[in-house]
Amino acid sequence: MSYFAPLSPEAARQLLGEVVKSFPFATAVLDREMRYLAYNRSWLSSHGIPEDRAIVGLRHYDVSPEIRDEWRQVHQRCLAGATERRDDDVYEQVNGRRVHHRWVVAPWRESDGAVGGIIIYVENITDQVETTRNLAEREGLIRTLFEQCPIGLNLCRMDGLWIESNPAFLEIIGYSREEADGGLTYWQLTPRKYDAAEAVQLESLKTTRRYGPYDKEFVRKDGRLVPVRLNGFIVEHDGMPCIWSLIEDLTEQRALETRVEEERLKAIHASRLAVVGEMAAGVAHELNNPLAIISGYAFTLRSAIARGDEAEIKEALAAIDEATERAGTIVKGLRKFSRQKLGHAPTDLVATSSLVADAVNLCRSRLLGTGVRIESDVRTTAQIVGNGLELSQVFVNLLNNALDAVAAAENKWVRIVAKEGQGPSSVTIAVEDSGPRIPPDVADQIFRPFFTTKTVGEGTGLGLSISRSIIEGHGGTLTLDADAPCTRFVVHLQKAP
Amino acid sequence: MSQTIVCVDDEAGICGVLRAVLRETGATVETFTDPQAALAFLQSHDVALVVCDYRMPTMSGLDVLERLPKPVPFLMMSGDLEIELFSGVKGVTGVVAKPFSAGKLIERAKGYLGEG
Numbered sequence: 001m002s003y004f005a006p007l008s009p010e011a012a013r014q015l016l017g018e019v020v021k022s023f024p025f026a027t028a029v030l031d032r033e034m035r036y037l038a039y040n041r042s043w044l045s046s047h048g049i050p051e052d053r054a055i056v057g058l059r060h061y062d063v064s065p066e067i068r069d070e071w072r073q074v075h076q077r078c079l080a081g082a083t084e085r086r087d088d089d090v091y092e093q094v095n096g097r098r099v100h101h102r103w104v105v106a107p108w109r110e111s112d113g114a115v116g117g118i119i120i121y122v123e124n125i126t127d128q129v130e131t132t133r134n135l136a137e138r139e140g141l142i143r144t145l146f147e148q149c150p151i152g153l154n155l156c157r158m159d160g161l162w163i164e165s166n167p168a169f170l171e172i173i174g175y176s177r178e179e180a181d182g183g184l185t186y187w188q189l190t191p192r193k194y195d196a197a198e199a200v201q202l203e204s205l206k207t208t209r210r211y212g213p214y215d216k217e218f219v220r221k222d223g224r225l226v227p228v229r230l231n232g233f234i235v236e237h238d239g240m241p242c243i244w245s246l247i248e249d250l251t252e253q254r255a256l257e258t259r260v261e262e263e264r265l266k267a268i269h270a271s272r273l274a275v276v277g278e279m280a281a282g283v284a285h286e287l288n289n290p291l292a293i294i295s296g297y298a299f300t301l302r303s304a305i306a307r308g309d310e311a312e313i314k315e316a317l318a319a320i321d322e323a324t325e326r327a328g329t330i331v332k333g334l335r336k337f338s339r340q341k342l343g344h345a346p347t348d349l350v351a352t353s354s355l356v357a358d359a360v361n362l363c364r365s366r367l368l369g370t371g372v373r374i375e376s377d378v379r380t381t382a383q384i385v386g387n388g389l390e391l392s393q394v395f396v397n398l399l400n401n402a403l404d405a406v407a408a409a410e411n412k413w414v415r416i417v418a419k420e421g422q423g424p425s426s427v428t429i430a431v432e433d434s435g436p437r438i439p440p441d442v443a444d445q446i447f448r449p450f451f452t453t454k455t456v457g458e459g460t461g462l463g464l465s466i467s468r469s470i471i472e473g474h475g476g477t478l479t480l481d482a483d484a485p486c487t488r489f490v491v492h493l494q495k496a497p
Numbered sequence: 498m499s500q501t502i503v504c505v506d507d508e509a510g511i512c513g514v515l516r517a518v519l520r521e522t523g524a525t526v527e528t529f530t531d532p533q534a535a536l537a538f539l540q541s542h543d544v545a546l547v548v549c550d551y552r553m554p555t556m557s558g559l560d561v562l563e564r565l566p567k568p569v570p571f572l573m574m575s576g577d578l579e580i581e582l583f584s585g586v587k588g589v590t591g592v593v594a595k596p597f598s599a600g601k602l603i604e605r606a607k608g609y610l611g612e613g
Binding site: 284286287288289290291292293294295296297298299300303312315316319322323367371 | 508510511513514515517518520521554555576577594595596597598599600
């Protein structure tokens with residue numbers, strides 16, 4: 001019984017042609033002599049044969065004489081009854097491009113079972129192969145990046161269960177990969193004190209799908225707290241939203257910050273000692289006067305007593321008393337200035353007027369014999385919360401600079417003016433002098449550490465940079481007023497509430 | 498007739514003690530807190546010795562030295578740490594560091610008071 005009505009040979013050939021044409025990849029049917037019986041368009045294009053050329057009845061080797069020997073051998077083996085296939089057959093084209101083919105060559109048989117020819121299927125899979133390889137390469141690249149990245153990377157579910165962690169992150173938290181992937185959660189490593197901050201970050205995730213930068217601590221496996229900065233965003237993973245986090249270890253940065261702060265405090269102290277040194281000469285002069293009075297009268301007292309000159313004895317004793325008291329006042333002022341108070345929170349309540357008066361008094365000894373006029377003008381009763389000692393240091397420093405600046409000027413004056421600031425809660429204290437203006441190119445540099453216009457040995461070059469650091473430490477500013485008609489340094493500070 | 502010693506110091510306390518101390522030399526001691534007044538006095542008087550402070554607000558000891566109407570023994574006095582530097586200055590006969598020993602100052606002053 002036959003399912004098909006008998007076909008004429010012509011109809012059979014036509015049908016074969018139609019079937020072959022419908023194949024999605026290059027296909028050809030050949031007879032025993034390797035003559036084409038049927039082929040499709042992909043076959044023509046893959047063999048570089050013009051589309052309009054009719055090749056039925058022509059020999060494959062005549063149409064494509066470049067066919068390689070290995071192919072000819074395949075054809076021979078299949079004509080002998082074998083079926084051959086290759087899943088990825090690579091050959092390099094003349095232009096160097098590697099081409100990948102998947103092919104099958106199989107014999108077809110006559111009704112008597114004899115081989116009538118072969119069928120060749122060839123599929124160009126170069127694009128597929130390259131795409132797969134690119135994907136694999138990219139995957140490998142991403143994996144390497146993940147493994148080698150010095151920043152901690154972690155993928156976790158919305159409930160905090162950790163799905164994947166890179167070695168950098170494992171090092172930060174001190175757990176092994178098995179431990180981290182074995183049910184460890186974000187919450188196990190988060191100290192309770194961060195509850196409120198966590199809520200803020202979760203809210204950010206909900207509204208913006210990102211969070212951070214968020215500075216917190218993790219509890220390491222060894223119990224130590226490690227400071228970290230987190231940034232993250234929501235991604236889809238296995239069909240559910242998860243959080244990718246980037247975790248930076250801030251341990252070294254924090255240590256550096258502490259070191260910088262220590263250096264800053266040390267520099268402030270060193271600068272204070274330098275200012276004290278500069279003042280020592282002036283203070284010596286101040287102290288030597290009362291000492292001269294005391295020792296002089298002590299000498300004359302002897303003869304006055306011997307003579308019984310009561311008036312002179314009284315005069316000498318009164319002068320000694322007065323001189324002693326004066327020396328005491330000078331020493332007290334100096335002690336106040338050099339006392340160690342390093343790193344104390346600025347909590348004194350300092351009156352602007354006493355700040356100005358103290359600074360002027362500490363510098364007054366330098367004025368003698370110099371012809372410099374010093375004026376102070378305080379037009380505010382405001383108080384400042386701060387470290388009185390550090391603030392005095394700033395104004396002594398500014399006044400000392402001003403005194404140096406006017407030394408060679410014809411008209412020598414230095415002025416310190418305190419008044420209400422522009423805002424309702426600020427105070428402005430300006431130090432002005434009649435010395436030469438600071439050139440604009442120098443103005444940019446004067447606040448840098450170790451910058452000085454003074455001769456070697458006269459200035460440390462730290463005064464202004466330290467002064468600015470002190471004022472900024474009090475939440476204020478110290479600037480050079482470039483628009484003023486004279487040299488003018490301006491300090492803005494917050495008033496005490 | 499007794500000889501005269503002129504003392505100049507802007508600080509009245511120092512003038513007072515110099516007067517008390519130098520009186521013991523037997524000389525007349527004239528003290529001035531204003532250098533200008535001292536120079537005016539020197540213009541019209543012969544004096545045996547000038548003891549003058551270096552650091553004064555209106556005029557320094559060197560200014561006074563420069564303006565002396567005629568040469569006279571001149572002791573520069575100061576509480577400055579570098580006081581010895583003045584001993585090399587022309588016209589400065591000697592230096593007196595504050596605080597000074599009253600006994601020694603009297604001895605030195607006596608050396609400038611001639612027999613006349």
